[in-house]
Amino acid sequence: MRVRGWRLGPASVAVAALLCLLFGLLYVAMQIRTVFSDQLKQEYAGLVLEAAGRVDSAREQLAVWQRMVDTPASPAASFVPAYDAARADLTQRFASLAALINASPSPAPPIPAISTSRATPEAVAKALASVSDYWRAQRDAASADVRLRIAHVARTLIALAALLFCMLITALGMYAKRNRQLAGQSHEFEHASLHDSLTGLSNRRKLLAALEAAAKTARTAVYEQRLAVLYIDLDGFKQVNDSFGHRVGDEFLAAVSARFRASVRKGDLVARIGGDEFAVLVRSFSGDEELAEIARRLIACVVATDEHMGIGSVRASVGIASYPDDVDDHRRLVAAADAAMYQVKRDGKNGFAFAAQTGREAAF
Template sequence: MFRTVSARSIHAPEGTLSSRVRRALGRVRVPGPAPLAGAALLCLLIGLLFLAFQVRAIFSAQLQQEYVGLVLEAVERADAARAAAFSLQNLSASDTQHQALYREARIELAGRLAALHALVASSPMSAPSVPSAVLSPSAALGEASAALDSTYNWWRTERDRTSADVRERILSVSHTLIALSATVFGVLITALGMYAKRNRQLLGISNEFEQASLHDPMTGLPNRRKLFAALEEAANALAGRVGDVRGSTRIAVLYIDLDGFKRVNDTHGHRIGDEFLIAVSRRFRQTVRGGDMVARIGGDEFALLVREFSSDSELAAIAQRIITCVAETDAQMGLSIVRASIGIASFPDRCHDYWRLVAAADETMYTVKRNGKNNYAFASAPASA
């Protein structure tokens, strides 16, 4: 059975994992793309409304152009009748045949002018009408000619104006389409960038939460959960290397208890106790080998996973270095109180089940404490079946 460590209040100093997690929580508020999408949608709606207005205006201008073309065709027909009338006007009055032709030309001109008058009167645009006085065959030819010229000049100017308006509106539509395309593309790229940034930040926060769940918040050492995960990984690797977990290669756990640590808390306060734990944890990290892992089990108890060793003397040397670390930290802080008791269990020689390594090392550590403390001992091998 594992011993339950009594809980106590631990105040983590600034810079520990819990502090970093709190800062990570503050970074969760990543502005989403919703405001950008709303603004882009508003711009698109305004652009589409503008396009609809321009397209409607272009169709209207094209209809006006078609009507102007009809009026100018009527003007051309009336101009042809006017030219015929002018060519017959100066003939001899005694020439009956030519006089008849002139009257027919005037009647033709009056009919053309009447048709032009009706067309102008039905125009969807506000336009000056053809004077009614020139619609009679008996009207002065000069007045009829002046009215025709005035009508032609007005409608030619209107044709030029509507053509320029259509060209300008088509150009405006093309510019608007380019702007809308650029807006959509820009919003898409920006949204993708924001999405990627949010994913990176969430991934970083997730990593920090995972780090916090597997590490002691005060010392930064791996916790019990990470220790057992590493123990299982080491046991699986051991089985893969030798093909038989009872071969010569072994793994071990050193269970460390700080003798006299409770007196530090009672005498100097929890703040000094916390500083001692942080300092000794730092020394542990510097002392253990690169492939090994030291973890804080809870309170003043630690465990060291040795993933591979060749002999018990190698484990004894590691245990002695741990004891020295504790003594040096105690001397550095001027306490003269804290020492270390260490129990050592190895797999598969002293424990047939690697899940019992921590419990066996813990039990052996208690044997050391009963026999004088500040020392280490190896777990006894189980009796053969």
């Protein structure tokens, strides 16, 4: 797949997944940092509210002593020391609250300026109410923000996991597709290396491999199994190229190859050795007469192709060699059949002949 000249492959998907992961993790890190900041704000608001609560307790204590001092029936002089101590405690706690608020890491309204040495408990309560309301709202807002950002982080992590899973599946699918394509190309290359490009027949390499495999099967068979190779050379084919051109010559080779393939049995192999030379591997046969009949059919294929194309001069010489009848080594079959074919040519062409026992010494 190409996108404007850029090829999309498993590596590209992996890079895209990595970039998405990095941006996602960066976003998650920023959210977590903000969560920590909001938690600090929430905790600081809690500290302020606790300090405000201690001031309120001191205020209530002062109010109690003030009522006792202001009661006409009570001996006021005896409560003055306790009242002064309560007043001092309130002043100290109020100062601590003011210092805590002033040290807030985020901007916050200062505590209302009142003189605790002269202020009434009601005035202090009013000031504390405004402080408590503000910081309680801050704590609640920070808590809500923490919950919201944690939800964002959770959703982001889920989205990243889903995205990575999808990209992983996509990359695996593309990788599998690429492997199938490479396997198909490998099969095509292997097929091309074992077949003739013009006729589609097997080439010499595949013929020798098939002969080796057939010989191995023959040696391990329960019953004796014989092999044979028929070597075919087209007589007069050079004149076709010279008189009609190579295009007609190629058409003749393709046509006669198709007839050869149709005339032999399904288990036999037809190969083009090169030029105008062919070979047929017969994996099993009953006797020489069966091989002779195959040779006659092959010669008839050449005659029929010649007549169909109106050439009028192409025939065939066929040499036949069998194992273990004519040669005792299957690796000499092709050479023995080739030698028998040349004997046919020397004897006048357009016929067939069997390899003599001297074929045992034929070079491979």
